[in-house]
Amino acid sequence: MPTTPPPDxxxxxxxxxxxxxxALWIGPGGHPTLRLSEEQRAEYHQLLAELDRVERGDVTTAA
Known part of the structure; x- marks a missing residue:
């Protein structure tokens, strides 16, 4: 389930x-996934970087 940044x-x-x-770590049937695919791992790192920016206040959420 790839996540994409919101529009605009x-x-x-x-x-x-x-x-x-x-959601990346929950596999089919709601069981934890032990390994991520290369694509999922890349998405995970992108999400972590985005979360870091949000937590540091480097971005503004849209109203």
Whole structure:
């Protein structure tokens, strides 16, 4: 389930980013995934970087 940034460059909230990160680690049937694919790993790192920017206040969430 790839996540994409919201349209118009709007920033996602920390809550949305955490939900997307959790979704990567939950496999079919709601069981934790032990390994991420290369694509999932890249998405995970992108989400972590985005979450870091949000937590540092480097972005503004859209109203």
């Amino acid at each position: 460059g709007a920033a996602r909230s920390a809550e949305e980013l955490n939900a997307a990160i959790r």
